């Protein structure tokens with residue numbers, strides 16, 4: 403698989419088969435991902451990967467918990483901006499539409515959204531966090547690392563879904579994996595597994611902004 407194929411075939415997968423993911427594969431992917439770039443070569447990302455019993459136990463704790471207050475961080479500020487809100491609404495319409503869930507069916511929408519707790523059935527979950535003193539540039543480094551992982555997972559025939567939703571349970575997660583809430587902020591989860599090819603939620607079309615609406619070329 404070349405890079406273009408990995409980029410084109412990656413999508414956020416929200417239904418998985420039960421096929422497990424081996425430690426060897428994950429170590430190979432995460433070892434390669436160490437070469438992701440970061441400002442000042444800080445490599446600010448840190449993570450814990452769970453599967454099997456530790457993952458089940460975490461999911462049980464999250465199911466028994468309420469979303470935390472105060473929030474770990476806010477991810478929905480762009481919703482105040484009409485074009486960004488429109489993109490979110492288009493995503494919702496495409497995703498729920500693919501599953502035959504009506505816009506007005508708040509209960510079914512919430513039920514699907516709650517499936518974030520079990521990472522949509524993925525057999526492995528990576529949770530990533532960074533020390534609290536890091537700022538926006540280091541958060542962006544974390545994103546580059548995650549995308550590197552997601553592309554390398556494609557090369558291994560694996561799929562993923564980033565889950566900032568997990569930040570609603572950041573303290574429960576950190577407590578479970580033994581990471582200090584005082585010193586670390588949790589960014590997101592990354593569900594990892596094999597895509598369920600039959601699931602309509604894995605095949606809907608994702609809208610993207612046209613190239614010339616997001617990049618300007620000067621001097622060519």
Ligand SMILES: Cc1cc2nc3c(=O)[nH]c(=O)nc-3n(C[C@H](O)[C@H](O)[C@H](O)COP(=O)(O)O)c2cc1C
Nearest residue numbers: 412413414416493518563564565566567568590608
């Ligand atoms: C940092 C980050 C956090 C995300 N969090 C969630 C999440 O909590 N739950 C979810 O279903 N999708 C989540 N997504 C997936 C996005 O909705 C998805 O990337 C976007 O709609 C584009 O679709 P694609 O990934 O299939 O190309 C997240 C994506 C990123 C990059």
